[in-house]
Amino acid sequence: MLRRAMGLLARPIAASGARSFSTDLPAAQTADAMFVEAWNKVIPNMDPPKTPLSFMQPRPATPSSIPSKLTVNFVLPYASELATREVDMVIVPATTGQMGVLPGHVATIAELKPGVLSVHEGNETTKYFVSSGFVFIHANSFADIIAVEAAPLNQIDANLVQKGLSEFTQKLSSATTDLEKAEAQIGIDVHSALNSALTG
Amino acid sequence: MAMAALRREGRRFAPLISSRPVTAVRSSPFAPSHEDEGRIGFRYISTQIVRNRMKSVKNIQKITKAMKMVAASKLRAIQTKAENSRGLWQPFTALLGDLPSVDVKKSVVVTISSDKGLCGGINSTSVKISKGVHKLNSGPEKETKYVILGEKAKAQLIRDSKKDIELVIAELQKNPLNYTQVSVLADEILKNVEFDALRIVFNKFHSVVSFLPTVSTVLSPEIVEREAESGGKLGDLDNYEVEGGETKGEILQNLAEFQFSCVMFNAVLENACSEQGARMSAMDSSSRNAGDMLDRLTLTYNRTRQASITTELIEIISGASALEG
Numbered sequence: 001m002l003r004r005a006m007g008l009l010a011r012p013i014a015a016s017g018a019r020s021f022s023t024d025l026p027a028a029q030t031a032d033a034m035f036v037e038a039w040n041k042v043i044p045n046m047d048p049p050k051t052p053l054s055f056m057q058p059r060p061a062t063p064s065s066i067p068s069k070l071t072v073n074f075v076l077p078y079a080s081e082l083a084t085r086e087v088d089m090v091i092v093p094a095t096t097g098q099m100g101v102l103p104g105h106v107a108t109i110a111e112l113k114p115g116v117l118s119v120h121e122g123n124e125t126t127k128y129f130v131s132s133g134f135v136f137i138h139a140n141s142f143a144d145i146i147a148v149e150a151a152p153l154n155q156i157d158a159n160l161v162q163k164g165l166s167e168f169t170q171k172l173s174s175a176t177t178d179l180e181k182a183e184a185q186i187g188i189d190v191h192s193a194l195n196s197a198l199t200g
Numbered sequence: 201m202a203m204a205a206l207r208r209e210g211r212r213f214a215p216l217i218s219s220r221p222v223t224a225v226r227s228s229p230f231a232p233s234h235e236d237e238g239r240i241g242f243r244y245i246s247t248q249i250v251r252n253r254m255k256s257v258k259n260i261q262k263i264t265k266a267m268k269m270v271a272a273s274k275l276r277a278i279q280t281k282a283e284n285s286r287g288l289w290q291p292f293t294a295l296l297g298d299l300p301s302v303d304v305k306k307s308v309v310v311t312i313s314s315d316k317g318l319c320g321g322i323n324s325t326s327v328k329i330s331k332g333v334h335k336l337n338s339g340p341e342k343e344t345k346y347v348i349l350g351e352k353a354k355a356q357l358i359r360d361s362k363k364d365i366e367l368v369i370a371e372l373q374k375n376p377l378n379y380t381q382v383s384v385l386a387d388e389i390l391k392n393v394e395f396d397a398l399r400i401v402f403n404k405f406h407s408v409v410s411f412l413p414t415v416s417t418v419l420s421p422e423i424v425e426r427e428a429e430s431g432g433k434l435g436d437l438d439n440y441e442v443e444g445g446e447t448k449g450e451i452l453q454n455l456a457e458f459q460f461s462c463v464m465f466n467a468v469l470e471n472a473c474s475e476q477g478a479r480m481s482a483m484d485s486s487s488r489n490a491g492d493m494l495d496r497l498t499l500t501y502n503r504t505r506q507a508s509i510t511t512e513l514i515e516i517i518s519g520a521s522a523l524e525g
Contacts (some may be wrong), residue, residue: 035301043332049413054300056290077379077465080287095444110443136295142290
């Protein structure tokens with residue numbers, strides 16, 4: 001009972017805490033409101049569950065003039081490398097080649113291939129090697145880069161890259177099933193991209 | 201022994217006899233005897249029984265305290281991971297929006313729960329919300345199936361929704377949670393289950409005492425296209441240029457799969473955090489209750505002990521006075 005009392009006490013505090021996140025745009029709220037309504041009709045006894053929209057900061061609308069800086073979110077499963085960082089330009093390794101993104105870039109969805117991501121801010125450039133992922137460029141000069149793995153280039157060991165490359169080349173030649181071939185090919189792609197990233 | 205038996209007999213038939221013969225055999229307060237009768241006729245428990253109970257309650261208190269410490273340390277470890285993964289699903293919601301009330305034919309409810317118990321009410325909450333979502337999405341020509349992660353939800357859902365369960369996955373936390381494991385899991389689910397919309401039900405970790413049940417929706421690429429064409433929330437998806445790949449559909453397919461694995465990863469981590477937090481508070485209140493119980497038992501024990509000493513004294517004194525005069 002004590003636990004429930006704690007929960008009851010925490011809920012108003014928690015709800016007010018959650019409300020600080022849920023500064024929804026009105027359009028977002030209608031979707032949520034529809035869900036809440038439908039829920040209350042069918043299951044009147046329970047509170048409806050929260051949805052991700054209530055936990056997200058809303059994005060600003062598309063400005064009329066092109067902003068001067070690009071806002072970048074670079075996220076990995078284990079960390080947010082860059083969170084709403086204002087930069088001048090990013091170059092992403094899309095499947096169609098290196099793509100430069102400047103403020104005012106047209107809205108795009110692109111898949112990434114293993115390669116180098118470089119973030120240019122003022123005079124400094126930070127380079128990361130990303131394994132793969134997606135990049136979303138929104139019309140309001142927000143860029144979301146979601147990668148599965150990324151490492152700064154200075155943390156990559158060239159010897160291990162060479163070893164890995166030769167290992168996977170050997171695996172490809174000795175592969176029998178399609179699955180093994182595909183896995184070996186992926187290994188070769190990543191390692192050769194790493195190689196060119198380190199040298200180029 | 202015979203004297204004690206006689207005394208008991210006498211007590212039964214003549215409760216008002218005050219003087220009684222002295223008996224050499226006197227059960228001491230610490231002898232392991234059955235229930236002793238009090239002088240006036242009320243029964244009270246032997247001290248041995250109370251002591252056994254005190255010992256077991258004290259052990260329970262120690263165990264629950266230890267479990268609370270273990271849960272606290274596990275929570276600390278996994279909380280940083282969960283907070284770091286929170287940025288992962290936000291880009292997808294920013295791009296594709298969140299349409300929990302989308303109208304689809306086949307929905308799949310992915311319920312995330314724990315394998316171990318003693319974690320408060322979070323698993324029951326998840327199951328109740330899943331059942332609610334199932335009810336919400338039921339209707340003519342619609343079907344809703346369950347994919348269950350964790351033993352506790354399986355035990356609860358298998359009772360009344362056995363035919364709706366597609367896949368059950370257990371022992372998720374045997375190895376520390378990582379993205380590779382969750383993406384393999386997501387792959388399995390995507391391969392084996394047909395869906396138009398996936399609704400992931402989990403407990404989002406808000407703080408150590410509050411867990412918010414949440415449902416995240418991931419739509420299949422066909423539904424995304426349909427919603428984009430019909431305008432509304434996803435209307436401006438068409439404005440996005442799609443780079444690479446042969447067709448837009450291929451990219452959207454990859455996007456949906458990637459979104460599912462990212463959202464699952466975050467959901468699994470948040471649920472694990474909530475589990476540890478709920479276990480901490482459950483074990484904490486358990487130890488507190490055990491402490492209260494121990495206090496009450498101690499009082500009972502002392503009262504019992506003192507009452508039997510008093511009885512002994514009274515009998516000795518009355519015996520002595522009977523001898524004298």
